[in-house]
Amino acid sequence: MTIPELYAALSPLAEQVLRIPQFDKTLTMMSTPSWDSLRHVQLLSAIEQKFGIEISGDDAFKLTSAEKLVQYLHRQTEGKPQA
Amino acid sequence: MNTIALLPHQQSPAVELDYTTFQTLLRARMKQAPDREFLVFPETDRRFTYREFYEISVSAVDWVGRQVEQGGTVCIIFRNTPEFLAIFFGAVALGITVVPVNPDLAVPEIRFIVENSGSHSVFFDPDMKGKLVPLEAELPEVRFSPLADVSELPKVDVPAIEAQLPHVEMTTPAAIIYTSGTTGFPKGVILSHMNFLVDGKGIAEWFQLNADTRSLCILPLFHNNGLVVSLASALHAGGAIIMIDPKASLRSFWALVERYNATFTSVMPSILAAILALGSDGRPGYLKGIISGGQYLPPSLGKRFESRFGVPIFEGFGSTEATSYSCFQAYPAERRAPGSVGRVMPISEMKVVDENDMEVPDGTEGEICIRGANVAIGYHNLPELQALRFRNGWYHCGDYGSRSREGDYYFSSRKDDLIVKGGEKIYPAEIENVLCMYPEVTECATIGIDDAILGQEICAFARLKEQTLVTESELLAFCAQSLARFKQPKRIVIINHLGDMPELPKGPTKKILYRVLRDYYERRLANSQDPEGLKWVLGSQGGG
DSSP: OOHHHHHHHHHHHHHHHHTOSOOOTTOBTTTOTTOOHHHHHHHHHHHHHHHTOOOOHHHHTTOOBHHHHHHHHHHHHTTSOOO | OTTSOOOGGGSSSOOOOSOOSHHHHHHHHHHHOTTSEEEEEGGGTEEEEHHHHHHHHHHHHHHHHTTSOTTOEEEEEOSSSHHHHHHHHHHHHTTOEEEEOOTTSOHHHHHHHHHHHTOSEEEEOGGGHHHHHHHHHHOTTSEEEEOSOGGGSOOOOHHHHHHHOOOOOTTSEEEEEEEOOTTSSOEEEEEEHHHHHHHHHHHHHHTTOOTTOEEEEOSOTTSHHIIIIIIIHHHHHTOEEEEOOHHHHSTTHHHHHHHTTOOEEEEOHHHHHHHHHHTOOOOOTTOOEEEEOSSOOOHHHHHHHHHHHOOOEEEEEEOGGGSSEEEEOOSSGGGOOTTSOBEEOTTEEEEEEOTTSOBOOTTOOEEEEEEETTSOSEETTOHHHHHHHEETTEEEEEEEEEEOTTSOEEEEEESSOOEEETTEEEOHHHHHHHHTTSTTEEEEEEEEEEETTTEEEEEEEEEEOTTOOOOHHHHHHHHHHHSOGGGSOSEEEEGGGOSSOSSOOBOTTOOBOHHHHHHHIIIIITTTSOOOSHHHHHGGGOOO
């Protein structure tokens, strides 16, 4: 999937879990109070379900912004058909 | 140590400190083992030896010193990053008082802390820029300085800067930590270098920390727990600290423990509940213990965690006013007294008193009091509260408990209606002050309700003017404008809709009876809410 496709695929999911109006590349855990530890767990679980991947504990703590999430998914889904 | 005048509540017991400020302690550890690892930041793969970070802190001395005068006060708004620690160490070396601010606070709450603390400078993570723009406009006399990376700090001649450092007394305020206040406004607790270093020393010695200690810090540095239990204690021991963003650590807890060979960590019970509920496998590796405090740890939760993961949990008791902890369960684990919050550390003294401040016999419940060099200077600009809580040479902490004949302390309850949600302390007045500003609300009250993960959640009761059509959603949205997310009620019950409680329950003096309200909630409403508990949080992977 391309980067724009990943943003499009993640947006509804992240907006629902984090209860935010818009998911874009400026979004970070630091600047988003609703992106707390429990919602981070829920967001990663939802991403795993949607994309059919498993996010390891060694990766989970690094995915702290929209950009990092999308770049990570880009690497994970390279060559795979759209979810 | 006693050559400097200590406050009455700090004079006993006497404690010997080899290093009296953060700067002298960090410098001493750097001299002892310059190439030993000091700080690790897994999220960004950054590691610093004692020498590397000491030099960064000296650069921060230069940078901060160009912007703030000695004796000034500054706010810092960062997560657990090198930038937080660089500015902290740099500022306190100059005798500047640092006010760490929770980045998740709402703008009005941040403004209150900046103004109340008298800060003329705010250092912040550039990710906060969008949030702080309106504040910069509102506070033109305050200087806002972003710092994206410690590599941006000026390269300096370290000996030259060291030679210019002012003398800082151990009693100089190092930080003002803001914590929830009974009036609804946060209160600033002033902590000196001595407070931090004595408490860090006490914890290090209690748990036999040494240069091989690797402390995993998953609690925020803007609270004293992160600054003391993880940072000051490991620094005292000459060990290493693995710093992680608390928001990102939950699911990676065991991976972090294993990958970074953590030997100790400090948590809130809500974190233990969440880790257990995640159902993941965990290997304790070198982890010798988990320190738990800040809220009540249900014995069943502790037992389940220990039997599943094989790591002992050490409960303790303290408060921001006592820097962090004053007592702990005995170490090693086989010496612990089950159900207790432990015995007082040698750096401190504790007692239990009745309403006349008379010490009660062992086994009798009363208010827990603390004194020692870890007890705070006091409150910032709150003389009445200072006189109430710091009196007769003791800090009266407002928690009720008892002491056994063997010297183990047992916590029983709070004296007031404090809500503790995931370790965050929130007084009902904080929410009520906001909710009562809604034009149609005539009276309101807030209570803590049971929550499987967080320990407590927040439920507000609001009474509306007659014939008013205001919904719970509208009231929740109103609260969201002025309260940090963690302070926002999960539920607001509109009293007008209740058939059997026309108004808030009150006593003869018209004081709201929070206990009655809690009983009512348990009896009538606890099972009627949308069960957004573990299932909601954990999605399809809930277990354990």
